[in-house]
Amino acid sequence: MSMPKEIKYFSILYFLLLLVDIYTKINMSDIPYRYITKTIVLGGLLLFTRYYCYDKNNKTSNYLYYGFILFFIGDILIIDHTNTIRFVASMILFVAGKVCYTLRFKHKEDFSIKRLIPFFIVCFMFLAVVYDFIYHNLKLYFIPVTLYFFISLIMILFAFIRKGVVNNKSYYIVMLGVGVFLFSETTMVIKTFYGDVLYQDFLIMFCYALGQYLIIIGVLFENKKLTENSVILYPKNDK
Template sequence: MPLTSYIQKILKSRKQFGILFFTILTIDILVKECCPVFPYRYISKPPVLLLLILYYYSNQSEVKRSDYLWTVISLVCFFMGDILIINHMNVIFLSVSLLLFTFGKLFLSFRFSHKSDFKVTRLIPFSIIMFIYTVGLVSFLYDGLKNFFVPVIISYFISLLLFQFTFLRKDVVDKASYLNVFFGVIIYMMSEGIMVIKTFKTDVPLQGTLIMLFYGTGLYLIVSGILLEKKIKKVVSPF
């Protein structure tokens, strides 16, 4: 079987791709923990997001072209942010990567937005939880943020927006898609939280492993959820 056909077969199989993706993710985590940053992380890290982009491109069947564009642009933002944040000790690289991750979350929010009716009361409990989480985290990090205070606040506001749009997909899309994206966003935000604590405050046990494990798993679930998505058609009563 030609190599290109074999690769295409893997990309079309959710099970085979999952095995490949988490193998590459594990290799990157081991490289992060055991090898010098340069040049090894620049070799091991890019394939993680590149695989997700190829997986999405090979399997997407978006009805709306805008949904396709928002997803691709978001993944490209995460990919570029990934490369830059490897050298997070460089203030410029760190700043640009934070901006790219913020845009990545914003474009995902656009992707998950919809025009279906929803009850505002459903948002209240989750908004309260996210508000407490954000305020608590920023308060803990306040002394270390310094010039990054405003960018981090904006980034976490976009995280809250993404979380809300994700939650509001309930009863609009099928359960499998909803749960994959919902838990994917939560796991991604856990990675984000550990990353900012490590960068601006103090070290966290197993931080290198946890950041990449949660980050990769979160984005994998989000992309999987998008590919599984089926809109639920609501029956309108004639009475």
């Protein structure tokens, strides 16, 4: 069976199981049902990642797998989010998972700061809009939430500067993944510190799972090739 077909079949199964998990979250008790459905959904993606992305001879490529393990444990712990210890532990694991993803996205090529200016402008505008909604309700959570967003944006930055280092298919799938991932987190933050969002439970869960899926699938298509519209600085003798 070819790789594209395997991805296709896995994807169908993954999203069907995800819909079951979302239905369970919205219509049934989290304990014990979500421990079952969420473990099946994310456990399946974890096994998929282990099979296709793990390479015992390549430490850097394994950061994606290690990161997803941390996300997986954090996701199981946060089901019981009313438990303060589990909630804090899950947040720490999520941050550590993002750091692992960032390490997976990094590369050794030099990049142009000028070409990153639009990225920084968009990030600033994004944070300005989000904090306009949530700032007055953050209070003691201002520093933790800010650090959480900062780590997320660093992860997205390293995904962004992959442009020109990997092929376009891998680049855009990963960028879409981290974007959807950030949308899920932003919806959660607005729900927590501002107010309800239309279809919030569905959006948070679906976009989070979709983001993880796209990041992993995108990395599978990774290919070290430079392109003309890269953020990479070419050596002078290559121009």
